[in-house]
Amino acid sequence: MNSFATIILAAGKGTRMKSDLHKVLHPIAGRPMLDHLMASAGELKPAHTVVVVGAGREQLENALGDRARTCLQEPQLGTGHAVQQAQDALAGFSGDVLILYGDVPFVRPATMQSMLDRLHQPDAPAVVVLGFEPDDALQYGRVIADAEGRITKMVEFKDASAEERACTLCNSGLMAARSEDLFDLLARVGNDNAQGEYYLVDIVNVANADGRRSAVVTTDDPAEVAGINSRKELADAERQWQEFRRDEAMADGVSLKAPETVFFSWDTKLGRDVTIEPNVVFGPGVTVADNATIRAFSHLEGASVGEFASVGPYARLRPGTVLEESAKVGNFVEIKNATMGKGAKASHLTYLGDAKIGADANIGAGTITCNYDGYFKHQTVIGERAFIGSNSSLIAPVNIGADAIVAAGSAVSRDVDAGELRMVRAEQLVKPGWADRFHDTMKKKKAARRK
Structure with missing residues (x-):
C-alpha cells in the first residue's frame, strides 16, 4: 500500500x-x-x-x-x-x-x-x-x-x-x-x-x-x-448510526426486545446471549459479558457487567462500576465507582458509591454508602456473605467483615468485625395512650376553629 x-x-x-x-x-x-x-x-x-x-x-x-x-x-x-x-x-x-x-x-x-x-x-x-x-x-x-x-x-x-x-x-x-x-x-x-x-x-x-x-x-x-449541517441532520445521523449498531448487535447474538428504544455508545461492547429490554441507554465505556441481562429503563456509563449479571429495571450504573459474575442490581439502584462481587445483590432503592462489596453479600433496600464528607471521597468495604439490613447508612471510611450482619435502620460509622451483628439505633420510647390523647386534643381544636 x-x-x-x-x-x-x-x-x-x-x-x-x-x-x-x-x-x-x-x-x-x-x-x-x-x-x-x-x-x-x-x-x-x-x-x-x-x-x-x-x-x-x-x-x-x-x-x-x-x-x-x-x-x-x-x-x-x-x-x-x-x-x-x-x-x-x-x-x-x-x-x-x-x-x-x-x-x-x-x-x-x-x-x-x-x-x-x-x-x-x-x-x-x-x-x-x-x-x-x-x-x-x-x-x-x-x-x-x-x-x-x-x-x-x-x-x-x-x-x-x-x-x-x-x-x-x-x-x-x-x-x-x-x-x-x-x-x-x-x-x-x-x-x-x-x-x-x-x-x-x-x-x-x-x-x-x-x-x-x-x-x-x-x-x-x-x-x-451525508453531510451534517444542522441539528436535524445531526439527529438523522444519530438515528442512522443507532440503526446500524442495533442490527450489528443482533447479528452478533444480542437479544433486543424493542430495538428502536435502545441507544448505544460508539464504544459499547456486548457479549453473546446478552438480553437488553426496552428503553436502555448506554453511555461511553460500557462492557457487557455473555448471558447478562439489562432490564428496562436502565442507564449505564463507564461500567463493566459480568457474565450472568442482571441490571435493573430502572438502574443506573455510573463510571467505575464493576459487576462480577451473577451479581444483581435491581430497581432504583445507583452505583458509582464500586465493585459488586460474584453473586452479590443490591435489589432495590440503594446507592453504593466508592465501595467494594464481597461475593454473595446482600444489600438491603434503602441502604446508602455515605462516601463524601464535603471535601473527600471515602471507601466502604463489605465482606463476603455480609448482610446489610434495609435503610442502613454506612458512613465511610468503614469496613464490614465477612458474614457480618448490620441490623436494619443502623447508621454504622465504625468497622464491623467478621461474623458480628451491629445494631445502631436509638432506644425506642413508648408512651401508652399518648397518641389517643393527641388525636382528641387536635380534633377539638379543629372543631373550635370551624365555629
Whole structure:
C-alpha cells in the first residue's frame, strides 16, 4: 500500500447548527463526528493527518491535541483554497492525499481505500472523485462521466446547464490525488464562478485541460457521504448510526426486545446471549459479558457487567462500576465507582458509591454508602456473605467483615468485625395512650376553629 496523507476540511462556521460548539465536535453516539471520521481513516494508517481549521480554531486544536496537525484557512475562499492551506504542512511528502470533510463522518475505510487504489490503476487518473447517486439529486454538484467512470467534467449545481443537472451522479466532495498533482492543479484553479470561490472540484477540469483524465468511484450507500449541517441532520445521523449498531448487535447474538428504544455508545461492547429490554441507554465505556441481562429503563456509563449479571429495571450504573459474575442490581439502584462481587445483590432503592462489596453479600433496600464528607471521597468495604439490613447508612471510611450482619435502620460509622451483628439505633420510647390523647386534643381544636 502506498503511503498517504489525509486532509480534513473543518474550517466552516457551521452557522446552521446555532451552537457555540464547533460543528464537527458535536457528538454522534457520544463521540465527536470528527473523531468518527478520523477513526475510520486511522484504520488505513495515514502517514500524516492535517485538519484545516478556521472559525472555532481553538476548540478544534484543544480537541485534537497531538493527533493531527492543523492549518488555518483565513479568509475562507472555498474548498480549493482550504486544501491549499495544507500544502506547507505536507511539504516534502510525495505520497497520495485523501481529502475528507469533518462534517461527513461515516465514510467507510473500504471506500477510502477504493479511492486510493483507483489512483494506481493502469490509466493513472490525475484525480479520483467519490461519487454517489441519491434518490433526489437536489443541488449537489454533478459528475459528468462516461461508462468507464472517466470524468469529462465536474460542475457545481449553480453553474450547471439544464442538461448537466439532469445527470444523477453527484459529487460527494471527497477526492484523492498524488500530492505533486494535487497542489500543482490547485495552483491553477480560478474563481470565475457564481460564488467567486476557488472550488476543489475544478482540479478535475484543470487536469482535463492538460489532457489528463480523472476517474469517479461510486459508493453504493449514499448515506455514507451525508453531510451534517444542522441539528436535524445531526439527529438523522444519530438515528442512522443507532440503526446500524442495533442490527450489528443482533447479528452478533444480542437479544433486543424493542430495538428502536435502545441507544448505544460508539464504544459499547456486548457479549453473546446478552438480553437488553426496552428503553436502555448506554453511555461511553460500557462492557457487557455473555448471558447478562439489562432490564428496562436502565442507564449505564463507564461500567463493566459480568457474565450472568442482571441490571435493573430502572438502574443506573455510573463510571467505575464493576459487576462480577451473577451479581444483581435491581430497581432504583445507583452505583458509582464500586465493585459488586460474584453473586452479590443490591435489589432495590440503594446507592453504593466508592465501595467494594464481597461475593454473595446482600444489600438491603434503602441502604446508602455515605462516601463524601464535603471535601473527600471515602471507601466502604463489605465482606463476603455480609448482610446489610434495609435503610442502613454506612458512613465511610468503614469496613464490614465477612458474614457480618448490620441490623436494619443502623447508621454504622465504625468497622464491623467478621461474623458480628451491629445494631445502631436509638432506644425506642413508648408512651401508652399518648397518641389517643393527641388525636382528641387536635380534633377539638379543629372543631373550635370551624365555629
